[in-house]
Amino acid sequence: MMKCEKITLKSGQTRWECVADGPRHPATGKRNQITRRGKTQKEAKNKVLTEIRSLEDTHVNKKYTRKMTFDEVADKWLEVYELTGKKKNTLRIRRQEVSVLNKHIAKMPISNINHATYQEVINNITPNRARTTVQNINTTANMVFKYAKRNHLITENPATDVVIPKKRKTIEEIRENNIEEKYLEHHELNEFFEAVEKHGLKYDKERFYTLAFSGMRSGELCALQKSDLDFEQNTIDINKTIYNEKNNMKDYELTPPKTDGSIRQITVEEPVMKILKEVVVNNDKHKMQFRTLIEDFHDKDFVFSRPNGYPFVTKTILIRMDRLISKTSIKKHATPHIFRHTHISMLAEAGVDIATVMKKVGHEDIDTTMRIYTHVTDKMKKDASEKISNLYGNILEKI
Secondary structure (H helix, E strand, O other): OOEEEEEEOOOOOEEEEEEEEOOOOOOOOOOOEEEEEEOOHHHHHHHHHHHHHHHHHHOOOHHHHOOOEHHHHHHHHHHHHHOOOOOHHHHHHHHHHHHHHHHHHOOOEHHHOOHHHHHHHHHHHOOOOOHHHHHHHHHHHHHHHHHHHHOOOOOOOOOOOOOOOOOOOOHHHHHHHOHHHHOOOHHHHHHHHHHHHHHOOOOHHHHHHHHHHHOOOHHHHHOOEHHHEEOOOOEEEEOOEEEOOOOOOOOOEEEOOOOHHHOEEEEOOHHHHHHHHHHHHHHHHHHHHHOOOOOOOOOOOEOOEOOOOOEOOHHHHHHHHHHHHOOOOOOOOOOOOHHHHHHHHHHHHOOOOHHHHHHHHOOOOHHHHHHHHHHHHHHHHHHHHHHHHHHOHHHHOOO
């Protein structure tokens, strides 16, 4: 319902002023009254109706969206995003990516951020960051803008068709992208385990053999419990991973693995299962002896546990690996994740089909798995040709 009345301005002139309710604020639901003046009642009414139609057509309440800054909208999006059941580590990464964006556009009204403005943000955050990192930040921004558009805070998504700058790769980056840098070859794996035998600390042998011959992630390894191991069938059930944001031994959480495909049962070589069995037996003996003596003994049957029963964090494995790698001639950037790729290369060498490889390592993304698998099998074909030439060279020379 519209109300109109004749008013007198300070100048002494008379004008008609009309007021009507426009669309409520899309985010808060607050009432939004549209007031317009005109020389005639009809003119004032038409101005009010035009503004209301404009707001209804664009679904943007300009009066309020000017006040909503990017960081406010991002916070609201994060609240909704957390309800989707994403893993805590994923949520942590999204928050970090939002914080990067906030350094550039936190207090900018979201309705003022256009494509050119956002492209400049992307250009500014690109230096000194990997392209994949910038792509991930852009993905987060895109989700924030989509949320804003769904809630009628903006009409266009500024991230649409944004260009992620491509940097010229350095020699080091080209080397790191080399597929052979992603896994340990046979001689490198042998050298690493020689270092384990010679310099390894408690659990080094058991943990790194398990990683190399199972293809599991280090978080999955840390989460292993006694009930996950079947020593009769030589199988391991992988159904959880460990999350510990602050690396505090008591502040851990067991969560589902990275993807649905990561929940799997795998068969592991008997020698590896044998050393794991020794760990479990020793754990049981330790528990019987110290459970009542240690006041806060954590009785959860973790395979790799501290004296008080609490599990180790993944950072421990990284530190141990760095220590062992330093005692070898291996120059590759090797983290515990390299054993997943190494296991893929092992399976490829053994002639295991790609579908079985994917299932064993719990990969839903076939890209890296396929690159390693193809590289190893192609290399085997080349080696086979060279072996034939060496063995039957005298016959080939007669051609």
